[in-house]
Amino acid sequence: MAVLVLAEHSNSALNDATGKVLSAALAFGGDVDILVAGENARPAAEAASKLAGVRKVLLADGAPYGKPVAEALEALIVPLMGAYDALFAPATTNGKNAAPRIAARLDVMQISEITAVIDKDTFERPIYAGNAILTVRSSDAKKIVTVRGTAFPAAGAGSGAPIETVAVPSGPFASKFVREELSKSDRPELASAKRIVSGGRALASSDQFQQYILPLADKLKAGVGASRAAVDAGYAPNDYQVGQTGKVVAPELYVAVGISGAIQHLAGMKDSKIIVAVNKDEEAPIFAVADYGLVGDLFKIVPELTEKL
Amino acid sequence: MKVLVPVKRVIDYNVRPRVKPDQTGVDLANVKMAMNPFCEIAIEEAVRLKEKGIATEIVVVSIGPAQAQETIRIGLAMGGDRGILVQTDARTEPLSVAKIIRAIAEEEKPGLIITGKQAIDDDNNQTGQMTAALLGWPQGTFASAVIKDGDKLMVTREVDGGLQTVELSTPAVVTTDLRLNEPRFASLPNIMKAKKKEIAIKSPADYGVDITPRLSVVKVTEPKKREAGEKVADVDTLISKLKSAGAI
Ligand SMILES: Cc1cc2nc3c(=O)[nH]c(=O)nc-3n(C[C@H](O)[C@H](O)[C@H](O)COP(=O)(O)OP(=O)(O)OC[C@H]3O[C@@H](n4cnc5c(N)ncnc54)[C@H](O)[C@@H]3O)c2cc1C
Ligand SMILES: Cc1cc2nc3c(=O)[nH]c(=O)nc-3n(C[C@H](O)[C@H](O)[C@H](O)COP(=O)(O)OP(=O)(O)OC[C@H]3O[C@@H](n4cnc5c(N)ncnc54)[C@H](O)[C@@H]3O)c2cc1C
Numbered sequence: 001m002a003v004l005v006l007a008e009h010s011n012s013a014l015n016d017a018t019g020k021v022l023s024a025a026l027a028f029g030g031d032v033d034i035l036v037a038g039e040n041a042r043p044a045a046e047a048a049s050k051l052a053g054v055r056k057v058l059l060a061d062g063a064p065y066g067k068p069v070a071e072a073l074e075a076l077i078v079p080l081m082g083a084y085d086a087l088f089a090p091a092t093t094n095g096k097n098a099a100p101r102i103a104a105r106l107d108v109m110q111i112s113e114i115t116a117v118i119d120k121d122t123f124e125r126p127i128y129a130g131n132a133i134l135t136v137r138s139s140d141a142k143k144i145v146t147v148r149g150t151a152f153p154a155a156g157a158g159s160g161a162p163i164e165t166v167a168v169p170s171g172p173f174a175s176k177f178v179r180e181e182l183s184k185s186d187r188p189e190l191a192s193a194k195r196i197v198s199g200g201r202a203l204a205s206s207d208q209f210q211q212y213i214l215p216l217a218d219k220l221k222a223g224v225g226a227s228r229a230a231v232d233a234g235y236a237p238n239d240y241q242v243g244q245t246g247k248v249v250a251p252e253l254y255v256a257v258g259i260s261g262a263i264q265h266l267a268g269m270k271d272s273k274i275i276v277a278v279n280k281d282e283e284a285p286i287f288a289v290a291d292y293g294l295v296g297d298l299f300k301i302v303p304e305l306t307e308k309l
Numbered sequence: 310m311k312v313l314v315p316v317k318r319v320i321d322y323n324v325r326p327r328v329k330p331d332q333t334g335v336d337l338a339n340v341k342m343a344m345n346p347f348c349e350i351a352i353e354e355a356v357r358l359k360e361k362g363i364a365t366e367i368v369v370v371s372i373g374p375a376q377a378q379e380t381i382r383i384g385l386a387m388g389g390d391r392g393i394l395v396q397t398d399a400r401t402e403p404l405s406v407a408k409i410i411r412a413i414a415e416e417e418k419p420g421l422i423i424t425g426k427q428a429i430d431d432d433n434n435q436t437g438q439m440t441a442a443l444l445g446w447p448q449g450t451f452a453s454a455v456i457k458d459g460d461k462l463m464v465t466r467e468v469d470g471g472l473q474t475v476e477l478s479t480p481a482v483v484t485t486d487l488r489l490n491e492p493r494f495a496s497l498p499n500i501m502k503a504k505k506k507e508i509a510i511k512s513p514a515d516y517g518v519d520i521t522p523r524l525s526v527v528k529v530t531e532p533k534k535r536e537a538g539e540k541v542a543d544v545d546t547l548i549s550k551l552k553s554a555g556a557i
Contacts, residue, residue: 067473070448127529128429129326129432133532175447178474180468195556244429244432274551290537
């Protein structure tokens with residue numbers, strides 16, 4: 001049996017998500033290869049080759065893969081799947097974008113965002129915003145799976161697997177990358193941050209979000225998140241959204257500031273190790289999942305907390 | 310350009326889902342159902358394209374039980390022109406839904422299919438991408454802006470690091486994210502008018518699609534419960550608690 005893992009990376013570096021997908025693939029079993037599709041992505045391939053349990057790394061290096069569109073990944077991966085029994089991709093926006101196309105082309109029903117591997121046909125995944133856990137069995141011969149990173153451990157260090165280059169389809173593809181506007185930040189990225197401070201609608205403006213949330217995050221060396229309401233109102237950029245339809249996080253410490261705790265928000269953070277909630281409404285549902293709750297006005301509490309830490 | 314919008318009937322997002330004691334699924338008996346919020350955003354986008362003179366006709370499609378007609382009616386009240394219900398009481402998976410949408414697209418020849426990025430019940434986030442792949446069309450997923458530029462579409466996408474823009478040839482599939490627009494409420498006169506709009510009733514067999522599921526439900530269980538902790542009196546207590554828990 002052989003499994004192909006789709007790497008998440010930035011060409012120059014490997015993203016932590018890759019190691020977690022690898023852990024899921026190793027739990028599934030068989031020989032595990034990692035595919036690094038990129039442009040000038042040898043550094044990412046080298047990092048992947050140093051993960052424990054990898055048989056080999058496939059490096060597909062070429063211009064269309066610097067910022068690959070889903071159509072390009074489909075053209076690359078569908079032919080490779082002849083040699084594999086399963087594709088494990090991260091449940092990142094990249095993985096979610098491409099994996100269903102590959103599944104449809106192979107006539108396989110994808111299994112999305114798994115949180116556990118039970119056996120080679122059976123997986124667990126959350127449904128209904130994490131309010132139910134589905135154990136699902138697939139009758140497809142090949143498995144196409146996306147993996148929720150927070151549910152699997154990071155991979156260990158290995159002794160170095162060989163890197164093989166594979167030919168890249170040159171396109172053209174029916175869609176084309178045009179540009180990217182990435183949020184610039186020196187803070188830890190949400191998916192792997194050990195601590196996260198998130199702000200909600202209560203912050204009431206982008207200025208106040210920056211004035212109250214960011215210094216606390218800096219003090220804690222934390223990543224910054226937000227509720228949907230805060231993102232919709234423009235207090236924080238879209239990639240800060242934590243929740244059912246945003247990012248799923250599970251840091252050691254999650255501080256929810258002025259967030260009510262709607263089920264869609266809880267879906268994205270309730271697996272955090274320690275949850276702190278600051279809210280002026282003592283009935284707010286966020287307190288039902290918080291280890292430590294502080295009832296009061298965030299505009300008083302947060303500066304005091306920031307100062308005393 | 311004709312626009313096809315597949316919509317799904319799901320549990321209302323305000324309802325807290327309950328797992329059935331026999332672990333066969335989530336209890337949907339007597340639960341309020343509604344149009345999947347991402348599908349509302351899809352309809353709204355189609356209606357705006359029509360208001361701008363870009364879309365000529367909006368066809369609202371649902372694959373599901375007879376009650377999914379109500380969901381189609383909401384889409385028609387928001388501005389859709391006609392509906393197609395592919396009626397089945399069977400459990401449908403994104404792969405079979407995508408095959409049915411492909412067959413409808415081959416008949417209807419839309420220039421654009423707009424789906425939600427995910428349905429809030431099964432959270433699969435697959436149907437749009439699968440439909441695009443089966444048709445061999447390009448896709449712009451998780452869209453927060455869609456701009457027509459000649460015969461191309463410029464789609465801004467919400468990605469993990471921020472925003473990304475892709476250029477699609479048409480016909481294409483777009484899947485909606487939360488910030489694409491704010492869906493309108495259907496007005497009473499429009500709800501009345503929608504009652505007269507045509508909904509064709511079809512079956513999966515009419516499109517030659519075998520909807521036998523590939524996935525079977527072993528069980529559906531409650532997630533691990535998180536115990537509520539304690540309320541602390543002040544910032545100093547919070548800090549000392551966090552210290553002794555090793556969190557800071
Ligand atoms: C399809 C769909 C998908 C969604 N996906 C997500 C998602 O991924 N993530 C997400 O977060 N939401 C999501 N939502 C939205 C979710 O339902 C809630 O609307 C949202 O989480 C509310 O954000 P909030 O808690 O910041 O705002 P509110 O619910 O308005 O809460 C604000 C809180 O701040 C408190 N407060 C006000 N002033 C102060 C003060 N001065 N000091 C202290 N506390 C104060 C209030 O007591 C209140 O509890 C989704 C909704 C839908 C329909
Ligand atoms: C335990 C369990 C039991 C179930 N039992 C039943 C059942 O008894 N009866 C039943 O009908 N379903 C049942 N389902 C639901 C069925 O499996 C889902 O409809 C299917 O998996 C589609 O997944 P999704 O909606 O999450 O797809 P996504 O890929 O997340 O959907 C994205 C978008 O695709 C479009 N779309 C998706 N589905 C449809 C559709 N049906 N019609 C039109 N557009 C659509 C919409 O635009 C939607 O926003 C059950 C699911 C589970 C997990």
